[in-house]
Amino acid sequence: xAEQTFYYEYPDGSVTERVTTxxxxxxxxxxxxxxxxxxxxxxxxxEATRAQEYADIQATETAQxxxxxxxxxxxxxxxxxxxxxSGYTPSANPVVS
Amino acid sequence: MASCKCGGGQCxxxxxxxxxxxxxxxxxxxxxxxVSATAPPANVVxxxxxxxxxxxTSPLAAKVAAWPFTCDITDNGSGIYCDxxxxxLRADPAYWADFQGDQANTALATPxxxxxxxxxxxDTISIxxxxxxxxxRGLGLLFREVDLDFVLPPxxxxxxxxxxxxxxxxxxxxxxxxxxxxxxxxKITAFTxxxxxxxxxxxxxxTGRGSGGATITRIQKSLRAYVWSNRFN
Numbered sequence: 001x002a003e004q005t006f007y008y009e010y011p012d013g014s015v016t017e018r019v020t021t022x023x024x025x026x027x028x029x030x031x032x033x034x035x036x037x038x039x040x041x042x043x044x045x046x047e048a049t050r051a052q053e054y055a056d057i058q059a060t061e062t063a064q065x066x067x068x069x070x071x072x073x074x075x076x077x078x079x080x081x082x083x084x085x086s087g088y089t090p091s092a093n094p095v096v097s
Numbered sequence: 098m099a100s101c102k103c104g105g106g107q108c109x110x111x112x113x114x115x116x117x118x119x120x121x122x123x124x125x126x127x128x129x130x131x132v133s134a135t136a137p138p139a140n141v142v143x144x145x146x147x148x149x150x151x152x153x154t155s156p157l158a159a160k161v162a163a164w165p166f167t168c169d170i171t172d173n174g175s176g177i178y179c180d181x182x183x184x185x186l187r188a189d190p191a192y193w194a195d196f197q198g199d200q201a202n203t204a205l206a207t208p209x210x211x212x213x214x215x216x217x218x219x220d221t222i223s224i225x226x227x228x229x230x231x232x233x234r235g236l237g238l239l240f241r242e243v244d245l246d247f248v249l250p251p252x253x254x255x256x257x258x259x260x261x262x263x264x265x266x267x268x269x270x271x272x273x274x275x276x277x278x279x280x281x282x283x284k285i286t287a288f289t290x291x292x293x294x295x296x297x298x299x300x301x302x303x304t305g306r307g308s309g310g311a312t313i314t315r316i317q318k319s320l321r322a323y324v325w326s327n328r329f330n
Contacts, residue, residue: 001196013206020199022225046204050314054276057250061273087272 007039008032015042062088116153146186193230193326199223200242200319208248208314211255211307216263220302222318228290230326235290237324242283243302246315249275253309257282260301269309277314290324298322 001021008016008031016031017039027033034042065088072082083089102109112130114120122130141151148160159177164170175189199222209219228235245257247267254268257280264282269275290296302318 003198010206014203015206016201016203018199018201020224021197022199025199043204046206050208054248054274057274057276065272 007034007036009034009039009042013042013046015039015046017043190230190232192233193228193235193324195227195229195235195324196322197224197226197324198319198321200321201317203316205314205316208312211247211311211313212305213307215256215305216258216261216303217305218301218303219313220316220318221299222302222320223297223299224320224322225295225297226290226322226324227295228293228324228326231293233292233326233328235292235294235324235326237288237290237322239286239288239298240283240319240321240323241286241300242281242317242319242321243300244279244281244315244317245302245304245313246277246279247275248277248312248314250310253311254306255308255311255313256304256306258303258305259284261303263303263305266306281317288322292326 003019003021004025006018006020006025006027008018008028010016010028010032011030015034016028018025065086068086069082069088069090072085073079077085079090110124112120112124112132114132118132118134120130120132122128124130141149141157143149143157143160146160147157149155149157151157164174166173178187179185180187201222203220212219226237228237241259243257243259245255247255247257249255249267249269251269251272251274254266256263256266258264259282262284265280267275267278267280288296288298298320300318300320302316304313
C-alpha cells in the first residue's frame with residue numbers, strides 16, 4: 001500500500017503528476033516518464049503561458065469595460081450608474097501613465 | 098455369590114466397571130472376574146490456559162474469562178479450533194484492512210474546448226482493489242473525485258460529472274471571463290469483495306454542455322478504495 005509518485009509528459013505537451021499505490025503500475029499509453037525537476041519545469045511553463053493568456057483576456061475586457069464607462073459618462077450618466085452598467089470602476093483600475 | 102447361581106464353572110451375575118476401574122473375565126473358575134482400579138493422579142499440574150486438578154469435583158478445564166457482553170454468547174461468540182497440522186489451538190482468523198488509490202493531476206498544454214453534447218467522457222482512471230482476507234468477505238468504501246478547471250468567457254457554460262452523473266453546471270452571464278473555476282465533484286459508495294477477490298474499478302471523467310468558448314485547463318482525478326474484512330450483512 002506504499003504510494004509512488006510518477007511524472008508524465010504526453011505527446012501534446014500536457015504533464016501529469018500521478019500518485020498511486022499500485023505495486024506494478026501501468027503507465028499511460030504514449031506518456032513519457034519525467035523526473036521531478038523536468039516535470040516542475042514543464043508545468044511551470046504551461047502555467048506561465050496560461051497566466052499570460054489570462055492577463056491578456058483581462059486587459060482586453062478591462063479596456064472594453066472602460067470604453068463602455070467612458071461612453072456612459074459622455075452621455076451624462078452619473079459615475080456610479082456608469083460604473084454599475086459598465087462593470088468598470090475607475091478607482092479599482094487606475095490609469096498608469 | 099449364591100444368588101448368582103454359580104455352578105458348573107460359571108456364574109450368572111453381571112459385573113460392570115465403575116469410575117477408574119475395569120472389569121475382565123466372565124466369573125467362571127477358568128475365567129474369573131478381575132476388577133482393576135487405577136487411582137487418579139493425586140496432583141495434576143496445569144499450564145497456562147488450563148485449570149482444575151483432574152478430580153471429579155475439580156475437573157481439568159480451559160481457563161477462560163467470563164463472557165462480558167450483554168449479547169447472547171451462543172449466537173455471538175466466536176470459536177476456538179484445533180489445528181490438525183500443529184496440534185495448537187486457534188481462534189477465528191484475523192481481520193484485514195487495505196487501501197488502494199490512484200490520483201492524477203494533469204495540466205493541459207492546450208486548453209480543451211468543452212464538448213457541446215452532455216456527459217462526454219474525456220478521461221478515465223482505474224485501480225485494482227483486492228480483499229486481502231482469504232477467509233471473509235470485504236466491505237469497501239470507494240471515493241471518487243473529479244476536479245476540472247474551467248475558463249468561462251462571458252455567456253459561456255460547461256458541466257462536469259462522474260460515471261454518467263451530470264453533477265454540476267457552471268454558466269457565466271457576466272461581462273468578464275471567469276478564470277479556472279473548479280468543479281471538484283465527488284462520490285462515496287460501498288462495494289463488497291469475496292475472500293481474496295481482486296476487482297478493477299474504473300471511473301469516467303465527464304464534461305459537456307459547452308458553450309461560448311468554455312475550456313478546460315486542468316483535469317484532476319482520484320480513486321481511493323478502503324477495504325475492511327469483517328462480519329456484515
